[in-house]
Amino acid sequence: MLLAAVGFYGLMPYAVILDGLTVTLGGVGIGFFAALATSVLVKSLLFGISNHDPVTLFVAPTSLIVITVAACLLAAARASRVDPRLALHAE
Numbered sequence: 656m657l658l659a660a661v662g663f664y665g666l667m668p669y670a671v672i673l674d675g676l677t678v679t680l681g682g683v684g685i686g687f688f689a690a691l692a693t694s695v696l697v698k699s700l701l702f703g704i705s706n707h708d709p710v711t712l713f714v715a716p717t718s719l720i721v722i723t724v725a726a727c728l729l730a731a732a733r734a735s736r737v738d739p740r741l742a743l744h745a746e
Contacts, residue, residue, distance in 0.1 A: 656715055660722045679723040683716045 663679060694706035704711060 656718070659719060663719060663723045663726060676723065676727060679720060683719055687712065687716055 690712065691707070698706040
């Protein structure tokens, strides 16, 4: 989960905010359904929780969405401080 969070955080400065959120929500949706589908396979590896633990299935995607939104906001704040003339001149 930490690796996915760092990946989302590193990807967001290079993506447009709405596109980044769309990619994130799509990835979280695909991951959620993949986790439900493969939970039967990893049931024997889980200790102390069930394979359909609602807290785990809620906290993991929610934390990734929060990290992605924070990364988008940080990238937008950094981009808003750039002088448009300098940015256009650099291109």
